[in-house]
Amino acid sequence: MSRGEAPLFGRVTIIGLGLIGSSLARALRRERLAREIVGCDADGTARRAAGRLKIVDRIVSDAGKAVTGADLIVVAVPQSGYAAVGKAIGGRLKRGAIVTDVGSVKAAAVAALSGRLGADVHLVPGHPIAGTENSGPAAGFADLFAGRWCVLTPRQGVKRQAVAKVREMWQRCGMRVATMDAEHHDRVLAITSHVPHLIAYTIVNTVDDLESHLKAEVIKFAASGFRDFTRVAASNPVMWRDIFLNNRDAVLEMMGRLYEDIALLQKAIRNGDGATLHRVFTRSRRIRRSIVQAKQD
């Protein structure tokens, strides 16, 4: 904003000061998008870290108190905590307040939060598709969102101005913003993110079960394929547990499709069918090019 222009929001309360919440606090401050940033975290270690890092103006342990007078509330806790947050803040929100979140599963986010927030509060669920394998307030940084997509999944009938303000916030944090239906979002993320993570977790654990002489050498010689897997598999265990519990149906559906395709390749390997392998691998390369062209890398 130019000097003297009013910030986008007066008071913003961020509930959950992990990687995403703490990164948003930093970006809001850098872009001067809030007059005041209130941080809230149930975990004392996280509160102390956020205090040392000076990434928010004020830290409150109780969510119900943290939201007093807030114009925007950002729920940034693992999704298993949504119901408790909804209960704690419900009825304590200012009239006209906007509530958004950053969770990876949108249908469950809507189900956990809507209906609890009180009258004249606008729910605009969101998912900034950004992250690293690190967790906690110290892992965050203001540039985390730069150039990435954020998906908003407002329900029909939500005030357009509320959606526009959340959109503007993420855009000014550097994101490209799209809106879609919550269920559609969850199917897209199941295959682009949730199933790949599930496989990564699995393969890393399979290695952990190897005979010890083999395991030591696997770790020593970890080639590129495996290193990429282990990076993904180092992500926050609580967040990922909640993602799989909350997006169960879409994940299981996509796993079913994946199994069919793996079975085909496995049969080709067993039968020495080089033509099938070559055809499938050539096709994969094409898709990779589409993604590079979509400027996601």
Add this chain to the structure above:
Amino acid sequence: MSRGEAPLFGRVTIIGLGLIGSSLARALRRERLAREIVGCDADGTARRAAGRLKIVDRIVSDAGKAVTGADLIVVAVPQSGYAAVGKAIGGRLKRGAIVTDVGSVKAAAVAALSGRLGADVHLVPGHPIAGTENSGPAAGFADLFAGRWCVLTPRQGVKRQAVAKVREMWQRCGMRVATMDAEHHDRVLAITSHVPHLIAYTIVNTVDDLESHLKAEVIKFAASGFRDFTRVAASNPVMWRDIFLNNRDAVLEMMGRLYEDIALLQKAIRNGDGATLHRVFTRSRRIRRSIVQAKQD
């Protein structure tokens, strides 16, 4: 080497000027490890590219002619080409010549090359564990090997001096070198590299089969997990076809183990068993730390 010191090899012939062969040519020249580097490729486009790039001293199309007078021959073609190369160069090698290769599956490499090379020729199979998703002479670079592992799998009875010279070559290209049994190497690589690639190829193809509206959005919003998968899945289709055909048994064994572990997680998701998911994901994180500590990232 210091000025005036003799190069490690007189004439080196590299058969196959793809990513690895052309990178080795560049590294040999930069480190002055050969008096003369002869490049050989059956493909005219690759020969012309190598000529334009001036990465070798001389280019020969016929492998049998290319190895004349060579002190070291490096076989760097996809493994389906090994038998033909062995046939072409067999009986044409100088007495005392060393033959090495760069293939990803060592038992099959030994089987394809040994017995064809003639008397007084020393076979030292090797696998520089380095690569990118790009292919061809233009994709190579001298630093490709820096800091990575190279595994040599010489059979018992091979002349120690021949092994020592191949080891020194890779070390002077920046690699750490280990030796192990060929079959053991193939099992280690099956789980660290071959199975991860197989899954990556599969998941990318699963996306390609999605309904078109879903597919377009998957490509648009490709989150980190999926982008990592697609990078891996962009690798050379011929090379990977040959890897799976040549390391069939180890790959199928490791896939079997992986299936068991996936089934456990899938059941936990279906049953809403958050405790199991959290336990497994926490364990993955530990393995990741071992790998980071092993300085492979």
